[in-house]
Amino acid sequence: MRESALERRLVREVKDIGGEAPKWVSPGNRGVPDRIVLLPNGQTIYVEMKAPGKHLSPLQERWKRKLLKMGHRHYKIDSNEDIDRFIQEVMPK
Numbered sequence: 001m002r003e004s005a006l007e008r009r010l011v012r013e014v015k016d017i018g019g020e021a022p023k024w025v026s027p028g029n030r031g032v033p034d035r036i037v038l039l040p041n042g043q044t045i046y047v048e049m050k051a052p053g054k055h056l057s058p059l060q061e062r063w064k065r066k067l068l069k070m071g072h073r074h075y076k077i078d079s080n081e082d083i084d085r086f087i088q089e090v091m092p093k
Contacts, residue, residue, distance in 0.1 A: 001080065002051065003050060003054075003078075006052075006077065006078070006079070006080070006083065007035070007049045009080070009083055010047065010049065010086070011035075013087050014037055014087075017087060017090075017091050017092060018039070018092060019037060019040065019043075020037075021035045021036070022035065022036055023035060030059050031060045031062060031063045033046040033047055033064075033074065035049065039090060040092045043090065044072070044073075045073040045090060046063075046067050046073065046074045046075070047076075047077055048064070048076045048077070049077055049078070050076060050077070064076075073090075
């Protein structure tokens with residue numbers, strides 16, 4: 001499965017649980033996660049989409065560490081199973 005197909009599915013699944021998953025583009029800040037997932041009750045989660053089996057680049061790893069250190073949630077998603085797990089973990093209760 002291609003990264004773009006996984007990304008479309010993630011956006012659709014997030015909308016189904018009442019959220020939004022806009023593309024994040026931050027000029028001058030290479031390596032930022034692909035999507036910011038905004039969920040009810042003020043949840044904000046950063047998601048890096050990758051093609052199946054692909055790893056984070058060094059810049060993406062650095063952003064992941066920064067975000068986690070600041071108390072944010074960060075996910076790398078590269079499969080349908082990752083999307084299913086993500087939705088289960090973040091779904092509003």
